[in-house]
Structure formats: structure tokens, C-alpha cells
Amino acid sequence: MWHYITVFVDRFSLLLAYLAGASILCIALMQLLEIMLRNVFNISLPFVWEYASYLHMGAVFLAAGYTLRVGGHIRVTLLQKIHPRAFECMATTVALCISAFLSVALVKFAYNYGLSGRTSGTVNDVPLVYPAAFVAFGALMLTLQLFLRLVASIIGQPVELTDSTINATQ
Amino acid sequence: MPIPIITTILLVFSLLASGAWVALSLMGVGISSLSLFRSIPVDKILAQTTWNGLASPELVALPLFILMAELLMRSRFIDGLFSALEPWVRKLPGGLMHINILGCTFFALISGSSAATTSAVGKITVKELEQRGYDRSMAMGSLAGAGTLGFLIPPSIIMIIYGVLSQTSVLKLFAAGLIPGILLALLLMSYIAVHAMIKQRKQSDKLDQQETKATTSVSIWYERFSQLPALIPFFVLMGVLLTSLYGGFASPSEAASIGVGVTLIIMAIERSLTWSGLKAACIGTAKTASMLGLIIAAAAFLSTAMGFLGLPQAISSAVNALDLSPMQLIALLVVSYIILGCFLEGMSLIVMTLPIVLPIIISAGYDKIWFGVFLIIVVEMAQISPPVGMNLYVIQGLTGESLGKIARSVAPFFVLMVLFVFILAMFPQLATFLPSLM
Numbered sequence: 001m002w003h004y005i006t007v008f009v010d011r012f013s014l015l016l017a018y019l020a021g022a023s024i025l026c027i028a029l030m031q032l033l034e035i036m037l038r039n040v041f042n043i044s045l046p047f048v049w050e051y052a053s054y055l056h057m058g059a060v061f062l063a064a065g066y067t068l069r070v071g072g073h074i075r076v077t078l079l080q081k082i083h084p085r086a087f088e089c090m091a092t093t094v095a096l097c098i099s100a101f102l103s104v105a106l107v108k109f110a111y112n113y114g115l116s117g118r119t120s121g122t123v124n125d126v127p128l129v130y131p132a133a134f135v136a137f138g139a140l141m142l143t144l145q146l147f148l149r150l151v152a153s154i155i156g157q158p159v160e161l162t163d164s165t166i167n168a169t170q
Numbered sequence: 171m172p173i174p175i176i177t178t179i180l181l182v183f184s185l186l187a188s189g190a191w192v193a194l195s196l197m198g199v200g201i202s203s204l205s206l207f208r209s210i211p212v213d214k215i216l217a218q219t220t221w222n223g224l225a226s227p228e229l230v231a232l233p234l235f236i237l238m239a240e241l242l243m244r245s246r247f248i249d250g251l252f253s254a255l256e257p258w259v260r261k262l263p264g265g266l267m268h269i270n271i272l273g274c275t276f277f278a279l280i281s282g283s284s285a286a287t288t289s290a291v292g293k294i295t296v297k298e299l300e301q302r303g304y305d306r307s308m309a310m311g312s313l314a315g316a317g318t319l320g321f322l323i324p325p326s327i328i329m330i331i332y333g334v335l336s337q338t339s340v341l342k343l344f345a346a347g348l349i350p351g352i353l354l355a356l357l358l359m360s361y362i363a364v365h366a367m368i369k370q371r372k373q374s375d376k377l378d379q380q381e382t383k384a385t386t387s388v389s390i391w392y393e394r395f396s397q398l399p400a401l402i403p404f405f406v407l408m409g410v411l412l413t414s415l416y417g418g419f420a421s422p423s424e425a426a427s428i429g430v431g432v433t434l435i436i437m438a439i440e441r442s443l444t445w446s447g448l449k450a451a452c453i454g455t456a457k458t459a460s461m462l463g464l465i466i467a468a469a470a471f472l473s474t475a476m477g478f479l480g481l482p483q484a485i486s487s488a489v490n491a492l493d494l495s496p497m498q499l500i501a502l503l504v505v506s507y508i509i510l511g512c513f514l515e516g517m518s519l520i521v522m523t524l525p526i527v528l529p530i531i532i533s534a535g536y537d538k539i540w541f542g543v544f545l546i547i548v549v550e551m552a553q554i555s556p557p558v559g560m561n562l563y564v565i566q567g568l569t570g571e572s573l574g575k576i577a578r579s580v581a582p583f584f585v586l587m588v589l590f591v592f593i594l595a596m597f598p599q600l601a602t603f604l605p606s607l608m
Contacts, residue, residue: 018453020459028427028430032430035420052227064460075195076186105216
């Protein structure tokens with residue numbers, strides 16, 4: 001059961017990380033198109049800079065869970081050698097509490113945007129609930145990965161994906 | 171010192187020491203101290219500052235420069251760089267050891283990441299230098315030292331972050347890093363040359379002499395120029411980046427997009443663009459962008475929390491009460507950053523200290539752009555100081571050597587960087603001259 005849960009969450013996190021990577025590539029392509037149209041045809045695409053910001057914000061949070069799973073987030077590990085397992089449990093518990101607080105704050109933030117129908121107020125008038133929802137969802141995935149990491153460290157399972165397990169996930 | 175300030179400082183150290191990830195630790199410090207000492211809706215402030223912290227259009231350049239570096243690392247660009255530079259440095263005292271410095275300088279001109287620069291150049295040079303019998307310790311030290319140029323020489327990821335957090339022009343910061351970057355590269359090369367001349371009977375110089383004797387002056391010049399076409403992709407990319415940035419055609423993020431586009435075209439021409447490579451570059455970019463983005467969001471929140479608690483003003487008043495001269499202040503900062511740099515990764519160092527240090531520096535009469543360059547060199551030192559030095563880990567991954575051995579080989583280059591910081595403090599024009607022309 002544990003195996004199926006982690007495999008499912010890992011695959012979903014990987015999918016979100018690909019989505020984040022594709023979003024960044026999409027920013028580059030959108031901006032290239034904008035530069036070309038602006039300099040050659042004197043046409044500007046007013047949505048590019050605004051959508052680029054939302055795509056970046058979304059990418060940061062959507063990839064957060066996978067980044068944690070592959071050890072991509074940085075931390076201070078000076079005390080790790082004293083008792084690795086206790087260190088892992090303590091670090092993950094602290095991080096889980098903070099991440100849960102952040103997730104709740106971002107979900108409420110997106111919900112309020114949805115409730116008020118607030119838009120960006122630019123020429124594009126983007127309803128802010130959409131980008132805010134992606135950001136909140138990414139934060140929730142990070143919290144879920146932290147929770148699974150805590151369980152894994154308590155039951156003595158590997159907490160991060162190795163090269164071989166990353167390939168298997170892909 | 172007031173209790174909220176002491177508590178906040180203790181929280182910073184205890185949360186970081188707990189092993190919780192840096193971004194979450196910084197958020198935790200802000201959440202705890204605001205909950206303890208201020209009656210305000212912390213969750214609303216956290217969500218709003220996280221949103222605002224990442225919404226800056228300038229910040230979009232960050233993932234794009236990371237994507238460019240990820241793509242470049244998967245191209246054949248760096249192989250061409252090595253073969254083109256090798257004949258030019260062969261006759262210098264220290265020989266091919268200079269390739270580490272020049273390779274990193276050239277790569278830094280098109281990549282904004284220190285770890286990417288160290289890794290990309292090291293992949294080629296570590297093996298080559300070892301095969302040719304060069305001193306392994308010097309090879310590791312020079313690579314670690316020069317790899318940090320990725321942060322100083324534009325474009326630079328960390329300059330974008332500093333620019334956004336300190337509300338300074340990223341374009342001017344890029345210009346400010348150029349002269350110090352080139353001078354630091356020359357300083358490192360001078361050290362290698364002097365070191366080689368002092369140890370003339372060592373193996374590397376024997377090899378240099380053998381290589382020198384084996385090559386006539388006519389053939390060396392032929393070789394130098396015949397290898398230059400390998401640098402065409404580099405000059406194209408650098409030319410496009412600089413022209414678009416300083417020719418007024420594009421903003422920093424648009425220039426990064428152009429850089430991504432040109433890199434993809436170069437990779438397609440040299441047939442190194444593959445679907446799996448592109449996927450790997452996208453995933454690598456997403457990982458780094460996520461790590462950096464979360465830290466930036468956390469820094470924005472922590473900065474706001476510190477503002478609510480009056481921490482920057484309190485520390486600023488305490489430092490002002492010491493009545494230090496500008497040079498004493500710089501010395502104090504260098505020592506503090508060196509100590510903090512032993513425990514914190516460079517990026518965390520900037521975001522954590524900036525809200526406190528920047529007001530002190532401005533009140534001491536220093537320029538924000540100059541301070542950006544100063545801070546980046548100090549962060550470079552943090553990148554190569556044990557036990558938490560990103561570049562040391564990159565080199566450990568490349569060589570398999572122990573961290574202690576790598577740290578010892580890096581020590582002379584670390585000292586040179588400390589020396590360079592004081593040169594920069596004595597001659598601030600080195601950093602402020604180019605931005606003043608804009």
C-alpha cells in the first residue's frame with residue numbers, strides 16, 4: 001500500500017515538474033515571439049509579461065514537491081551526522097508544520113480571490129484566482145511530499161529518490 | 171537588545187540548524203516571530219508577500235538564464251572552448267591550468283550560475299589536466315575559485331535576485347560586475363603563473379617546457395588560429411546577449427529568452443539537441459527555479475516580518491553606535507560574511523542579511539550597485555568555504571576527493587578573493603564606472 005501511494009505521488013509530482021519546466025520554456029517562446037513581432041511588425045503582445053510572471057510563479061510551486069523528493073531544496077545539514085534518522089524526523093516535522101501553514105495561507109488567498117472575483121487590473125484583466133490556485137496547489141503538493149517523507153523517515157524507508165528510482169518513476 | 175530581536179536571531183539559527191529546508195526555515199522565523207510579538211494576520215501577510223515577492227517581472231529572467239545554462243551544459247560548446255583556448259595558454263607559466271580560469275570566465279559570460287560554470291568547465295578540464303600530469307590540488311583549487319566567476323560576470327542569476335530584493339537596476343548590476351570579474355580572473359591567473367614560476371622544477375612546468383619545445387612558433391600560431399572557429403558559438407551567443415541587453419532591444423528577461431532561442435539553434439546545428447536532453451534541461455530548470463523561487467518568496471516575507479519587528483533599524487543603530495569608519499565597516503562585514511558563509515549557502519546568505527545590511531551600507535555612504543558587487547564576491551567566497559560550499563560539492567562530484575582536501579586546495583584562492591574585496595573597497599570605481607556611463 002505504502003509503495004503504491006509513494007509511486008503515485010512521485011509520478012504526479014514528476015508530471016507537475018515537467019509542467020513547470022514546460023511553463024519556463026513557454027515563457028521563453030512567448031517572449032521570443034513578442035520580440036520578433038515588436039521589432040519586425042511593430043506589434044506588441046500585451047499579455048506576455050503578465051502571463052510570464054504567472055507562469056514563473058506557478059512553476060516555482062508546481063515543481064516544489066518533486067524538487068524536495070530529489071533533494072533539490074537546500075538546507076543546513078551540520079547536525080545530520082550526530083543522529084541521521086532523528087535529524088531527518090525533526091527537520092521534516094518542522095518543515096511540515098511551516099509548509100502546512102503556508103499551504104493553508106495560500107489556499108485561503110486563492111479562495112478569497114475567487115470569492116471577490118478580483119482581476120489583475122491590467123489590459124488583460126486576468127482573474128487572479130487561476131494563478132493563485134496553481135500556486136496553492138503546488139504548496140499543497142509540497143506539504144504532501146513532506147508528510148510522506150516524515151512517514152518514510154519514521155518507518156525507515158528512503159526519503160529521497162536515487163538515480164535508479166528517478167528513472168523508474170519516469 | 172529588545173527581546174523580539176534576540177528571539178528572532180535565535181529562531182534563525184535554531185530553525186536552520188534543525189535541518190528544515192532554508193526557504194521553509196526563513197518562513198518559519200517570520201511566522202513565529204510575528205505570531206509571538208505582533209497582533210496581525212500572519213497568514214494573510216505570508217500569502218501576500220509570497221505572491222508579491224514572486225510577481226516581479228524582472229524575476230522572470232531567473233528561470234530563463236537557468237534554462238540557458240542547463241541547455242549549454244548539454245551542448246558541445248564547452249569541448250570547443252577547451253580546444254580553442256588550449257594553444258593560447260600552453261606557453262604561459264602554469265600552462266593549461268589557466269584553462270580553468272579562462273574557461274570559467276568565458277562560460278560565465280553566457281551563463282549566470284556558479285555551480286553550472288564549475289560543473290561544465292570541470293567536466294572537461296579535471297580529466298584533461300590529470301591526464302597531462304598537472305598538480306591535482308591546483309587544478310581543483312583553480313576550478314573552484316574560477317567557477318565562482320559565474321556569479322560575478324554578467325549575466326548572473328544572483329545579481330537578478332539582488333537587483334529585485336534591493337530594487338536596483340539589474341542592467342546596471344550586470345555592467346558593474348564586468349570589470350571586477352575580469353580583474354578577479356586576471357588575479358587568479360597571476361597566482362597560478364607565480365605559483366608555477368616558484369615551483370619551476372615541479373612536474374607541470376616540466377610538461378609545459380616539453381610541450382613548448384615540441385611546438386615550433388610557426389605551428390603554435392597556426393594551431394591557435396585554426397582552433398578559433400570553435401569559439402564561434404560562444405561569440406554569437408555573447409554578442410546576441412550583450413547587443414540585446416545594452417542595445418536597448420530587450421529587457422534582461424527578454425535577453426535571456428533570446429539566449430535560450432540562440433542556444434537551441436546552436437545545439438540544433440551542432441546536432442546535440444535531443445528530446446531527452448531538452449526534457450532533462452526542463453526538469454533541471456524547474457528544480458533550480460523552484461529552489462531559488464521559494465527562497466526568494468521566503469526572503470520577501472522575512473524582510474516584511476523584520477520590518478514589522480523593527481529589526482533592521484535596531485541593528486543599524488547598534489552598528490552606527492560603534493562609530494566605525496567605512497573601511498572598518500567593510501572589514502566587519504567581510505569577517506561576518508566569512509563566518510556565516512561557512513554555515514550558509516551563498517544565496518541564503520544574501521536573502522537573509524540584505525534587509526539588515528543594506529540600510530547600514532547606504533547610511534555609511536556606499537553605493538547600492540557597488541554593494542551588490544561586494545556582496546556577490548563575498549557570496550562567491552561562501553560558495554568555496556567548507557563545510558557548506560556549493561562549488562566544493564560540485565568538485566567533489568567531479569573528482570571524488572574528500573571535502574577537506576578540496577577545501578585545502580581552494581584556500582589560496584579564497585585568500586585572493588578576500589584581498590580582492592578590499593581592493594574593491596579601496597577603488598569602488600572598479601564597480602561603479604561602467605554603470606555610471608549608462
